[in-house]
Amino acid sequence: MEILHAIVLGIVQGLSEFLPISSSGHLELTRWLFGWDALDEDLETAFDVAVHLGTLVGAIAYLRRDVGMYVTAGFGPLRGRPLGTEGKIAWFLVASAVPAGIAGVALKDQIADFDRIWMIAVMLIVFGLLLLVADRLPERKELEAFRLRDALAMGVGQALALQPGVSRSGATLTVSRFLGYERDAAARLVFLMSLPIIAGAGVFALADASIPSDFWPPFLWGMAASALTGYVAVWGTLKLVRSRTFAPFVVYRIVVGVAVLLILTAGWR
Secondary structure (H helix, E strand, C coil): CCHHHHHHHHHHHHHHHCCCCCHHHHHHHHHHHHCCCCCCHHHHHHHHHHHHHHHHHHHHHHCHHHHHHHHHHHCHHHHCCCCCHHHHHHHHHHHCHHHHHHHHHHCCCCHHHHCCHHHHHHHHHHHHHHHHHHHCCCCCECHHHCCHHHHHHHHHHHHHCCCCCCCHHHHHHHHHHHCCECHHHHHHHHHHHHHHHHHHHHHHHHCCCCCCHHHHHHHHHHHHHHHHHHHHHHHHHHHHHCCCCCHHHHHHHHHHHHHHHHHHHHCCC
């Protein structure tokens, strides 16, 4: 695997993981458009997990104050402190990973069949339209209103993102907006709840991975690129949603989805 390819894929992963546009879908589309099929299925999966973990590092770096606050509050009872609002939110964020974790284990053998290009394009369009509908609903809830039922509902949205093109952040943002959360609160919750699921999936996948020594340089370059761009994506998204809707992402998803379907129909790729 060439280092340049790894860096490009790392940038794609980092930018698209926290934008509601599907990182796994964009990784597959990038490989498909450029014909980057040099890796076998196991190594490709290992690389995708590696750049996801790189993005995790970038997100934690940006959200370090939130992460520190919720971790401290969540384990407060161990130091004799009551479990306050922040502590409850911390454990609700952990609980949100359960639906996707169960689905990932149950569908482990089928996940490799989810990356059909036409399906990715269709999911980009369909879930883009769902996000548009949800984003037009009134904003009624702040982050402090987060409850277990909301966490599990958003967790189901994360589980849907096993299908490339759906987007983990896109599906959970859609659910959170249907639940009435403000855009800023929804985005912050989505980013925070993605951390345990990305970490868990990474550990689970890499435990079975065998990476040849000559593949470590591109893997590490890809992780570095995804970490840097993941940091930028979190910063940019949180800044954007304070004054804008999610409409630009909806338009982007539909344009990309339609373009991919046209390329497939015309036989250009």
